[in-house]
Amino acid sequence: MFNVKKEINERIGLDAIVSLARKKMVPMHRHSAWYYMGGLLLFLCMIQGLTGIMLLFYYKPSAETAYQSIAEIMVNVPYGWLIRSVHHWASNLMIVAAFVHFFSTFFVKAYRRPREITWLTGMALLVVVLFLGYTGYTLPFDERAFFALNVGTDMPGAIPVVGKYMLEFLRGGENVGPQTLNRFFALHVGLLPAALLLIVGVHLLLVQLLGMSVPVSILKKAEAEKKEIPAKPMFPHLLWHDVINCLLLLGLVVTLAVIMPSELGLEIDYLKPAPEGVKPDWFFLWVYQILKWLPTFIAGIEGEVVGIVGLAIAACIIALAPFIDRRSQRGELSPAFTILGIVSLLVFVICTLIGYFS
Amino acid sequence: MKKICVLSLIGMLLFIGLLARYVCAAEPAAPAPAATIATEEVKDAASEADQKVSLAQVEKSRVVTGDRLYGLAGLWLLIALVIFLIRYQIRDDEKLYQEGYYSKDLE
Numbered sequence: 001m002f003n004v005k006k007e008i009n010e011r012i013g014l015d016a017i018v019s020l021a022r023k024k025m026v027p028m029h030r031h032s033a034w035y036y037m038g039g040l041l042l043f044l045c046m047i048q049g050l051t052g053i054m055l056l057f058y059y060k061p062s063a064e065t066a067y068q069s070i071a072e073i074m075v076n077v078p079y080g081w082l083i084r085s086v087h088h089w090a091s092n093l094m095i096v097a098a099f100v101h102f103f104s105t106f107f108v109k110a111y112r113r114p115r116e117i118t119w120l121t122g123m124a125l126l127v128v129v130l131f132l133g134y135t136g137y138t139l140p141f142d143e144r145a146f147f148a149l150n151v152g153t154d155m156p157g158a159i160p161v162v163g164k165y166m167l168e169f170l171r172g173g174e175n176v177g178p179q180t181l182n183r184f185f186a187l188h189v190g191l192l193p194a195a196l197l198l199i200v201g202v203h204l205l206l207v208q209l210l211g212m213s214v215p216v217s218i219l220k221k222a223e224a225e226k227k228e229i230p231a232k233p234m235f236p237h238l239l240w241h242d243v244i245n246c247l248l249l250l251g252l253v254v255t256l257a258v259i260m261p262s263e264l265g266l267e268i269d270y271l272k273p274a275p276e277g278v279k280p281d282w283f284f285l286w287v288y289q290i291l292k293w294l295p296t297f298i299a300g301i302e303g304e305v306v307g308i309v310g311l312a313i314a315a316c317i318i319a320l321a322p323f324i325d326r327r328s329q330r331g332e333l334s335p336a337f338t339i340l341g342i343v344s345l346l347v348f349v350i351c352t353l354i355g356y357f358s
Numbered sequence: 359m360k361k362i363c364v365l366s367l368i369g370m371l372l373f374i375g376l377l378a379r380y381v382c383a384a385e386p387a388a389p390a391p392a393a394t395i396a397t398e399e400v401k402d403a404a405s406e407a408d409q410k411v412s413l414a415q416v417e418k419s420r421v422v423t424g425d426r427l428y429g430l431a432g433l434w435l436l437i438a439l440v441i442f443l444i445r446y447q448i449r450d451d452e453k454l455y456q457e458g459y460y461s462k463d464l465e
Contacts, residue, residue, distance in 0.1 A: 057381060071411035074419045078379040079421050233455065241449050247437045258430045261420040266413065 021235035024211075028230045029218045034104040038207065039242040040249055041101055044094040045200065047253065048132075051087035052189070059139070061185040063178030066141040070197070074264060085257035091133050093253060095283045098129045106321070106341045111329040116322040119201050122233035123263050123319045128196050130283055135188035137281045143193040143266035147278040149176045149184070155287065158304040159312075177270075216333055277358075286348050286353030287311060292355075315345055316342065362443045369436055 026035060060069040073080035102122065106178055107112065109121035132154060138145040152178065157167035164288055172179035214229060222229050232238070271326065282287050290311065294303035318340070327334035 006399050054380060068410060071413075071416050075411045075415045077383045080380065080383075082376075083380060168366070236451050237448070237455070240444050240451070244441050244444055247441055251434055251437045254433055255430060258426050259422060263420070264413065264416045 003291050018235070022233055024208075024234040025231035026212055026234050026238050027054060027214050027218075028232055029214065031215050031218065034101075034108065035212055035238070036242060036245050037097060037101040038246055041094065041097045042173050042204075043246040043249060044090050044253075045196065047250075048087065048094060049092040049193070051064055051083050051090065052193075054083050055087060056189065058177070061139070063141060063181050066139065067183060067264075068161075070140045070142075070264055071315070074262075081261050082254075082257055085261040088262035089135075089256040089260075091136055093249070094284075095133050095194055098126050102126050103341065103345055106318070106344075107338065108213065108215040109325070109334065110215075111322040111327050111336065112213065112216075112330055112331075113322070115206070115210055115332050118203060118210065118287055119322050120319065121203040121206065125203060128192055128199065132192045132196065133283055134190065134281060135184045135192065138181070138184050139188060140264055141268060143268055143272075144265040145148075146176065146268045147274055148280055149180055150274065151278055151288070152284065153180075155284075155308065158302070158308050159311070160305055170351065190246065216328065216331060220333075224275055230342070279355065282352060282356060286351035289351040289355035289358075290347075314344075359447060362447060365443065366439045368438070372436075400456065430457060 005014070019223075026032070057075065058069055058073050058080065060066060070084070073084055075081075077083075083214075105122060107118070117276065134148075138149050152169055153170045156161045159166060168174065170180070170183060174181050218229060234262070261273065279285060290306055291307045294307045296303050298306045321337060322329070324336045325334050
């Protein structure tokens with residue numbers, strides 16, 4: 001009888017891969033739960049890819065047709081409302097998961113040698129995921145998207161020297177118009193997913209090559225007690241747990257999509273003035289809130305410019321943490337960077353909440 | 359393991375069914391090209407307006423119906439069943455691991 005498994009094995013040596021996977025161990029300690037975040041993020045990426053392709057079947061990317069095609073998807077296409085809502089909620093959860101993964105990695109100092117490049121690719125992934133969320137938010141081209149485009153593209157416009165060019169590049173002109181939608185569509189379905197695939201590939205390869213990082217505190221404790229850190233095989237132990245988490249996440253995404261389907265705002269009226277208190281999507285609210293608090297001028301420089309430059313410097317410090325945090329590199333506890341992480345997390349959460357409710 | 363595969367297959371078949379329904383939906387016919395006679399132009403514009411999906415229709419499509427909740431309950435049931443079986447599988451794997459099976463090379 002024809003044995004599919006045997007035939008495939010003869011050609012690509014599947015057993016060798018399985019044998020290798022069985023030998024790959026994952027350390028088990030009180031922070032092990034954070035290891036699952038990467039898997040969840042990857043699963044959400046897969047949902048986004050699949051539902052995104054499905055939406056492309058009916059979405060018409062032009063200023064005249066985009067809004068109506070989304071309305072068609074919601075009303076006339078079978079399960080269109082579900083596919084769009086799953087895409088919407090999975091995107092929001094993907095951003096949440098990316099932030100949780102980022103902060104957990106930062107707190108356990110998983111960026112220590114030899115994982116500096118893994119950290120940098122992770123930071124790049126966070127940026128790509130944020131921009132995927134933002135560009136996707138604008139594609140329905142409704143009133144909400146129109147004002148979000150205005151507010152969002154204004155922010156890079158405040159960057160000194162290159163700001164003007166960035167603004168024109170993003171808007172396709174001086175003002176937000178039909179041409180802006182084409183640019184955002186190209187970014188959302190072309191450039192950003194390609195960048196995401198490439199960076200995810202490198203990130204996963206590095207994770208497989210270097211294995212999981214163990215927090216300094218756990219290493220020190222094991223060293224003091226002269227005990228080995230317990231470990232379990234990645235295959236099938238971690239894989240099965242990953243499958244359980246992904247199934248629960250799938251249930252959560254579909255539940256949110258059914259209970260709170262994705263909305264569609266009013267059609268764009270270019271002549272209508274922007275309403276009071278226009279806000280960006282929730283994941284950029286913290287930036288918006290910080291910039292709102294700043295005075296118009298600080299030491300003769302525009303407040304917005306100072307804010308953008310300050311935030312960019314803060315982001316650079318965090319991105320370069322593996323090269324600045326010398327204590328962690330020496331395998332010592334580094335409370336300064338833990339405090340930096342706590343402050344960053346508090347600023348992010350508090351500013352987002354204030355921005356949302358104000 | 360076989361039970362998990364069977365349940366996953368059921369889940370996948372349901373998803374493929376949904377996918378087929380979604381992908382095979384007929385798109386609304388595009389409005390006819392602009393006519394040269396003024397009366398027909400008016401007619402075209404009117405039928406185009408009729409074909410447009412209104413915001414009220416979109417809002418109606420967002421209502422949580424009984425059918426949707428039944429579907430959701432079905433999905434959670436399938437997920438719970440698969441997780442239940444995976445837990446068993448993990449227990450078996452744990453036993454094999456304790457016996458040193460996973461440290462052996464495959465022949």
